[in-house]
Amino acid sequence: MWRYPVVLLFLLPVSLFSRPVSYADSWTLEQKNEAFGHILSLHYSPTSRYSLGLYAQSKPNLNKSWYLLTCNALLKRWNFSAAQANVFFLSGVGFSRNNARMGGAAGCGVSLDYETRRMLVSYENRAVYAQHVEKSVHHIARAGFSPYVAPFDALQPWFLFQYEKKRSKSVFTPLVRLYRNNVLVEFGISTKGNILLNWVVTF
Amino acid sequence: MRFFLTFVMIVCSTLSAEEIFVQAKGVVCSFCAQGITETVKKRPEVETVSVDIETGDVTIVTKKDQTLDDETIKSIIEDAGYEVASISRSLYPGLPPISQ
Numbered sequence: 001m002w003r004y005p006v007v008l009l010f011l012l013p014v015s016l017f018s019r020p021v022s023y024a025d026s027w028t029l030e031q032k033n034e035a036f037g038h039i040l041s042l043h044y045s046p047t048s049r050y051s052l053g054l055y056a057q058s059k060p061n062l063n064k065s066w067y068l069l070t071c072n073a074l075l076k077r078w079n080f081s082a083a084q085a086n087v088f089f090l091s092g093v094g095f096s097r098n099n100a101r102m103g104g105a106a107g108c109g110v111s112l113d114y115e116t117r118r119m120l121v122s123y124e125n126r127a128v129y130a131q132h133v134e135k136s137v138h139h140i141a142r143a144g145f146s147p148y149v150a151p152f153d154a155l156q157p158w159f160l161f162q163y164e165k166k167r168s169k170s171v172f173t174p175l176v177r178l179y180r181n182n183v184l185v186e187f188g189i190s191t192k193g194n195i196l197l198n199w200v201v202t203f
Numbered sequence: 204m205r206f207f208l209t210f211v212m213i214v215c216s217t218l219s220a221e222e223i224f225v226q227a228k229g230v231v232c233s234f235c236a237q238g239i240t241e242t243v244k245k246r247p248e249v250e251t252v253s254v255d256i257e258t259g260d261v262t263i264v265t266k267k268d269q270t271l272d273d274e275t276i277k278s279i280i281e282d283a284g285y286e287v288a289s290i291s292r293s294l295y296p297g298l299p300p301i302s303q
Contacts, residue, residue: 023238023283025245048238048284079229079286081259117256140266149257152236198227202234 019200020072020088020111021051028053028202035171035194036060036138036164041070048072055092059133066105066130068092083116096130103131117149120158139165144177155180162188162196220250225261226288227280230254232254235285242283246271259288 022028022045032039037060043053050073058065058075070092078085088111096105107127113122122142144160158177165171173196175188186198227239236254239261243252248269253262261280265271271279277287 019234022234023242026238026241048282074284077229077284081228081288082231084229084231084235115231150233152233152240152254152256156233179233181233184234202237 019202020043020090021048022202024048026202028200030198030200032198034164034196034198035173035190035192036169038165043070043072055094057128064096064098064130066094066096066107066128066131066133068094068105068107073088083114085112085114087112090124091128093155098132101132103133106134107129119144119145120160136166150179153181160186160188213297220267221265222293223263223265223271223276224293225263225292226290227254227259227261228269228286228288230256230259230285232256237280238283239280239285243279246275248281 005105019028019030022043024045024047024180026045028041028043028045028051030041032050037058039055039057041053041055043051043055045051050071053070053072055068055070056065070090073089075087075089076121076133077087089106090099090109090111093106094104096103107126109124111122111124113120115122120142121156122140124140126138126140128138141163142160144158146156146158148156150156156179158179160177162171162173162175164173166195171190171192173188173190173194175186175196177184177186182202184200186196188196204290217220229238230239233256239254240252243249243261248265248271249263250266251262251264254260263271263276265294273290276290280287
């Protein structure tokens with residue numbers, strides 16, 4: 001049954017990204033296209049505390065990429081009556097590819113978020129060492145709101161602002177997030193003209 | 204008459220499904236609702252489950268002659284990654300719950 005998502009993972013010419021951990025016994029397939037490259041990830045959460053998965057990320061020109069086996073952990077969650085806050089630890093090891101040159105790769109990071117039904121703020125960083133390809137720390141901060149709360153089977157829009165920094169390059173992207181059932185889609189255009197298109201499916 | 208009503212209530216309570224109202228903490232989005240729904244649905248005692256994202260209310264209807272005790276419900280919700288604030292029940296689906 002899970003053969004098809006895995007095939008899809010390797011057919012896509014981009015790399016993978018992940019919502020770090022989902023509910024117990026669930027899969028999450030996620031793709032992110034942004035100013036700093038493309039990410040594609042597939043992970044399985046045996047419990048709501050951690051996930052194991054595959055992650056691939058490439059530079060915008062697709063010639064340089066790295067591929068990781070990931071292990072993400074929910075370090076702490078605070079559940080409030082109408083809000084939630086999380087601390088995740090992200091990690092992965094694998095290999096890199098720069099045209100025909102191969103090398104080792106590893107990455108780790110921390111993801112923090114606080115979300116109510118109408119407002120969210122988050123911060124994430126990812127430190128990556130991919131031999132011949134990448135050595136960087138990528139910071140991503142987000143804040144946004146939703147004009148209303150929608151039922152599970154109805155569309156809920158969010159308006160977000162994303163600030164990214166990697167080395168000396170900064171990108172600011174206003175974006176729209178659409179939530180419905182188990183699907184999330186985000187799209188936006190940065191102030192430098194980069195198109196952002198992300199989607200997440202949990203099943 | 205009193206005997207008859209008591210008899211009817213006892214029969215109804217043994218034959219009918221149970222409706223359980225859970226107030227869950229941490230429910231903020233449709234992914235949360237999906238996580239709780241899919242986790243609760245795995246229990247063989249459960250007939251239906253619905254989550255109100257706006258209030259955090261989780262409504263569980265059990266199969267006939269089946270029930271879930273409070274500790275089991277807390278365990279299920281915590282497995283999904285959330286917490287239980289309160290649990291109330293109705294033996295007669297559609298009628299107001301009995302707070303505990």
